[in-house]
């Protein structure tokens with residue numbers, strides 16, 4: 137592969153791409169050798185998708201150059217990319233559901249005006265055989281599973297003579313069995329000389345299927361390593377880097393009373409597969425317990441269970457002395473739990489106003505004689521806007537706010553009620569430095585006030601700076617609980633699924 | 647020069663202009679049809695839009711024509727705001743009319759103040775019952791209500807026609823029309839020797855109540871939250887299923903009232919053309935009215951105006967009476983198209 141004299145399949149040099157203030161790709165160099173499977177690894181927002189969208193002609197780089205098989209090229213559109221033998225399977229499939237597999241594959245790629253479907257169907261079948269991709273060309277896409285649809289997308293790219301295949305987080309939507317089938321297909325393609333870019337943030341998959349790994353972090357390349365010469369722990373460390381924050385928490389120590397208690401909590405993900413397995417955690421008053429882990433390891437589902445919007449299929453949860461297992465959002469809030477979810481759009485109605493969203497969780501407080509007290513809602517909003525320095529007016533639709541201001545609205549809505557337990561997930565994702573610092577400051581204040589805070593974040597810096605203890609989650613389980621000054625080596629091991637011996641949560645529950 | 651479509655919300659001042667622009671565009675587009683049938687579009691739109699307002703008789707007729715549209719428009723609005731896409735106002739209206747007839751024909755011994763409230767309650771309940779099944783299917787089984795409510799319109803029409811050809815067939819004329827309702831069940835006239843009846847006031851009252859619920863009550867805010875962002879509504883502790891169910895039922899009930907209105911105010915007996923597409927027109931009224939009560943009121947009067955005008959215009963200029971329907975349908979399409987401008991802009995560079 138690398139030893140061969142043939143030029144690299146793709147060379148990207150000095151790629152820069154900005155979105156407003158965000159630098160999604162900062163002088164990225166990336167080389168894909170012919171016939172290799174190359175992982176692009178990095179946390180959410182690291183810039184993986186952006187880099188590949190540039191290669192596929194969906195974005196235009198602000199700077200940098202691209203060579204394909206040694207030839208400098210300019211890629212204006214996916215059409216150009218396809219002409220250069222590049223195919224991409226994105227996270228969102230672009231298939232026409234009522235049409236058959238064969239029709240979808242040849243759609244937009246027919247010779248001349250005539251459409252000879254039997255012939256097309258045969259060609260699709262040939263391509264499917266050649267690469268060992270099992271799918272019936274005459275099946276209708278609407279009848280296919282997600283995994284099968286993905287295979288159709290791959291076929292589409294192969295049918296267009298792609299010899300470079302980009303897969304953007306292909307396993308995110310697959311069951312473990314489907315992942316295995318995908319990997320088999322990829323190996324077949326590799327043996328036929330195709331080169332594959334495999335985007336992922338799942339370490340074991342990267343270890344299992346790739347030849348080399350390029351790690352991106354905050355838009356920059358941290359390094360490229362041979363898979364055989366690295367370990368999951370090293371990759372985890374490269375992905376997450378080290379702490380760099382300004383906010384520091386005061387040296388008060390947590391009190392003894394446990395305000396949030398999770399005992400053997402289990403839950404399923406949206407596909408019905410186990411996502412949270414026997415999670416036991418105790419969070420004390422005045423404590424921030426950080427929950428770290430590579431994304432997609434059950435953190436999101438666990439947060440939703442605690443927020444009262446996902447069913448808990450095992451174990452129980454006690455907040456502030458109230459059993460809130462499967463209690464629903466109202467009872468969870470009534471138990472004194474404040475919730476700041478991962479996806480801001482999950483908790484605000486974008487087309488309602490700031491004032492309405494601020495009142496939505498406690499409408500009873502703004503009702504007098506069965507009628508909404510709009511004056512009170514407005515006054516309340518004005519007061520929170522002032523207290524939390526939100527750049528918005530009470531009557532602005534939330535949709536018009538920046539991410540930082542939207543997060544402040546949610547923060548204000550939660551914190552004004554002085555919750556004794558706070559569940560907060562990815563609180564600074566997509567925020568600029570100023571807003572990030574503000575959010576951190578507020579969380580530290582709540583800790584000092586005596587709230588028990590469960591901080592779920594993929595941002596290790598955030599976790600290590602703010603937490604009193606750090607629990608690490610991997611494939612739905614807690615791998616261990618460590619102090620925030622733990623060495624990154626250990627943390628990397630935990631995040632890659634290696635359990636280390638430490639006192640289990642049960643012993644300190646007493 | 648290059649045209650680009652960008653996603654960006656329209657400024658606030660632009661929103662009220664959307665229906666006006668839609669109306670203007672509709673007039674332009676349909677003028678072509680008017681020219682094609684050999685008439686002068688200026689004359690045609692004079693008869694459509696101005697002439698009905700120029701005499702007392704025809705002005706009152708506009709109000710009469712608007713009455714059921716106020717109700718079906720309010721019904722559709724109530725459902726749409728709550729996120730329930732009720733396309734079945736037509737069927738719910740038919741059921742309301744049937745219930746009103748069933749009650750009305752037995753009211754010979756009752757005074758009006760008993761008969762009329764009974765018919766209103768019966769019509770409301772029948773409309774509610776007719777939307778109950780699609781509403782439950784949506785909430786419990788996640789079956790798309792657009793399809794189910796639409797299909798039930800046909801079922802409602804068949805039921806009505808079965809009743810009219812069976813038990814209620816007029817024994818004398820053999821026409822498929824029900825016996826007349828009792829005199830005490832007939833809506834009193836608001837102005838003597840016109841067709842304007844009590845239903846008009848009832849429709850205005852319903853509009854007022856809908857306005858109040860949607861803008862002044864916590865339930866209205868919950869409905870909006872559920873309609874605009876069900877996930878976030880659920881997160882905030884709102885019972886999404888219950889809210890959807892209530893929105894759907896109230897909507898069906900109001901559509902049922904539109905049926906009562908036609909029986910007790912206009913026809914005095916049941917015929918299978920009693921709804922006559924006004925349930926569907928309610929969708930146009932609600933959309934053109936921007937899903938708010940005052941907008942719906944204006945839109946209902948506007949469509950009532952066109953309805954009245956289409957008769958005059960076909961008499962005066964010999965154009966087909968269906969031109970009115972064409973204008974209404976075009977208006978729906980242009981309104982929907984213009985609503986896109988709330989979310990997108992076209993940039994020229």
Ligand SMILES: Nc1ncnc2c1ncn2[C@@H]1O[C@H](COP(=O)(O)OP(=O)(O)O)[C@@H](O)[C@H]1O
Pocket residue numbers: 155158159160178179180181182183184185186187566
């Ligand atoms: N179309 C876009 N507009 C604005 N910002 C974007 C856009 N696409 C990506 N970004 C930003 O660029 C950064 C990198 O995103 P992305 O390439 O999607 O990351 P990854 O695929 O590694 O998760 C993120 O901060 C993201 O918010």
Ligand SMILES: [Mg+2]
Pocket residue numbers: 181184185186
């Ligand atoms: Mg991505």
